[in-house]
Every structure is written in structure tokens, then in C-alpha cells.
Amino acid sequence: MKTVLQTDKIGKNFGGLRALDAVDLNIQEGEIVALIGPNGAGKTTLFNCITGMHEPTDGKVNIIPPGKGKTCVNGFKPNIITELGLARTFQNIRLFSKMTVLENVMVGCHCRNKNTFLEAIIKGPRFKREEKQTLAHSLDLLETFGLVDFAQQMAENLPYADQRRLEIARALATDPFLLLLDEPAAGMNPNETNALDQLILKIRTEKKISILLIEHDMKLVMRISDRIFVMNQGKNIADGSPQEIRNNETVIHAYLGEE
Template identity: 60%
Template sequence: MDNVLEVKNLTLNFGGLQALDNVSLEINKGEIAALIGPNGAGKTTLFNCLTGIHKPAAGDIILHPPQGKSRRLNNFKINQITTLGIARTFQNIRLFGGMTVLENVMIGRHCRTGAGIAGAILRDKSTRHEENLIVNESYCILEKIGLNIYVNDLAKNLPYGAQRRLEIARALATDPFLLLLDEPAAGMNPQETKELEDLIYSLRDDHNLSILLIEHDMKLVMNLAQNIFVLDYGEEIARGTPQEICRNPAVIKAYLGVEASAEYN
């Protein structure tokens, strides 16, 4: 079995609205997959189900960690899922604005460290060691993402593109094996988007990550993804390689019928 994540017949209702209807997908190990679809198709909702924010009404979310046994994630709490190895970023950037850039990343290390109250007060040797380790690891991540010039700046003062990257850095700090990126290129200029593309490749290769991303920038999606899933009105209308998706009549209809063809550019 090569999947890291398997979603089977996932269904979720908000009141009368069918937000997700029998959605299934699989993410292979080491793969970059993309989730696309018009606005309101249920992409972020699916992410929210995967990360425990919404509880699905029916269906299964099954995680196959590289080490350890498979688990059904349906009833796990948000932080437990993160601890199991799924990390995510948010479409509407949710950083800890009043904290420094480094601290934002250090928060990501929280679930991999264990100093308690006594350690905090007494600041014994092992706590100091752990604290130094957190700082160093976080700094390394910032270097990798290219944010090390901002270490001590407040997150809310960063330029927009850097904030998006900081979200990725924070997610990376939780040591995931599956990374969910919610519109990572939104609001970026072409230069930044290109850098992001390289970054995502290097994340997959250097950290052995599997990546699922929601993105509206089709050029980026076509360049990055090996596998694409298309949602429309909460239903999966197509899946396949970029070439297959381009030619899929259902996809073209969904996009042209709902939104301007500008989405393709």
C-alpha cells in the first residue's frame, strides 16, 4: 500500500446545504496532489474535515503513517491530527500576529517537545537544552523557507508573500508527513509564485512529504501536481493527471459554467 491518506465517501451537511457529497480521494506517498474547483465547491471544507475542524457526517478518513499503524481520523481532535502528522496552512492567513516570526515557528515545535510547568519555572538542564533545540530547529526551518531575515519581527508586520511562507514554515515545524496547503499562492506575484513552486518541490524531496494543495493558479497546479481532484458543489467530478483534467469535459463545464475562463490563466 502506497497511500498516506485515504478518504472514502466523505459527506458533510451544513443545515440543508450539502457541503461534501461522497467525496473520495487518495494521496500517494511522496506525491504532490491538487484539489481544484470553483469557489464554494467545498475544497476548504474538505481540508477542515481532514484536520478535525469539522466532523464529517459519514465516510472515513484513514491515515497510513510511514511508520506505525493506520488510523481512522474521523473523531480525532484538531491537535491530535497534527500530532499524528498532518499539517496545514490557512487560506485566510492565520498567523499569531503579535508574536515574532521565530516564535510562530517555535509554536509548531510544541507538539514534538514536552517541557512542563516545573521545567518552565526551574529551567533545569533538560528544559534549557530542549528550549535551545526548539530555537535552533525553528531557525533552520526559517532559513530553509527564506525568512531568516525576519526572525525577530512581529508576524503581522511581514509582507503578504512572506506571511504565506511563514504559514508553511509553522506547519513544517510540526514534523508532518502530509502537508495540506490552502491556496498557498493566493495574492503572490509571478516571481513569488515561481519561488513557491521550487519551495514545494524541495519540501517534498528534502522532507519526504506528501502534499495536497488547493490552488486557483492553474499554471502552478499543472506544473506541480501529479494527480488532480476536481470538486464541484461538494461532489468529486473528476480526477486524474493534469493532461486528463485539461481535457475533461465535466471540468471545463464546471469552470466555464460557473466562473470566467480567466481561472485558466
């Protein structure tokens, strides 16, 4: 097993508030890790620090793209980190709502293409080739996610669950080796959540992508994750297999409070 992400005692302060405190998180190749914890535990902040939306106050975020050396990405812009192979979705869906479903996914392919606006104007060979690949690849992804029938619809017109799925498809279009999902099942009904299970597992096996997800739906978490990473008040309080976490005193305590 090879490590793909490794945070080294990262911390984040917002004014006087310590939102993250010395968090060490490792993710191995092909692993599905769930990040759980009560509200305000710092899960999304951790996501933001990893993906470059926030810069950690202390500690290091290291990523190890397959076949490449370890890179410390502190202070990198989010787009550079995405280019290196980390992709994410957002807790409050952030689709490009006035663009079509297909275009949303095509935007995801942006960073894997190189053609410039001049080539687009003269329709140069690289432009033609890359556009063709982008289109085919995007349609492929939509097919995988069962969204191909809606390809030409405005993204904002999709039902809620489909919007969540589209966000995942769009993130995958950036061709990541690690996918970060922020509450992918939020607002879905049980059937949709089950379908999401299968999808996440399929992404892992077919595309050989590691997945880190924040999720409140414990059934989903227990079913799909290889490992669970529990946070409370900005700290990591437990890290282990679903079985271990289920029986962990500290975790039960954090979730249920004093009893």
C-alpha cells in the same frame, strides 16, 4: 507507493446544505496533489474535515502515518490530528500576529516536545535540550524559507507573500508527513508564485512530505502537481494527471459552464 491519506465516502451537511458528498480522496507517499474546483465546491470544507476542524457527517477519514497502522481520525480534535502528522495552512492567513516570526515557528514545534511548565521553571535538563533543539530547528526552517533576516520581527509586519511563506514554515515545524496548503499562492505576484513552486518541490524532495494543496492558479497547479483532484458542488468529478484533467470534458464543463 504507500497511501498516507484515504477518505472513505466522506460527506458533510451544514443544516440542509450538503457541502461534501461521498468524496474519496487518496494520497500516496511523496505525492503532490492539487485540489481544484470552482468557488463553493467544498474544497476548504474537505480540508476542515480532514484536519478535524469539522467532523464529517458520514464516511471516514483514515490516515496512515509512515511506519504505523491505519487510523480513522473521525471526531479527533485538530491538535491530535496535527500530532499524528497532518499540518495545514489557512486560506485567510492566521499567523500569531503579535508574536515574532521566530516564535511563530517555535509554536509549531510545540507538539514535538514534552517538557512541562515545572521543568521550565526549574530549567530542567529536558527543558534546556528541547529549547535548544526547537530554536535550532526553527532557525533552519526560516533559513529554508528565506525568512531568517526577519526572525525577530513581528509577524504582522511581514509583507503579504512572506506571511504566506511563514505559515508554511510554521506548519512544517509540526513535523508532518502530509502538508495541506489552502491557496498558498493567493495574493502573490508571478515572481513570488514561481519562487513558491520551487519551495513546494523542495519541501517534497528534501523533507519527504506529501502535499495536498488547494489552488486557483492553474499554471502553478499544472507545473507542480503529480495528480489533480477536481471537485464541484461537494462531489469529486475528476481525478488524474494534469494532462488528463486538461482534456477532461466534465472538468471543462464545470469550470466554463454551458457553452
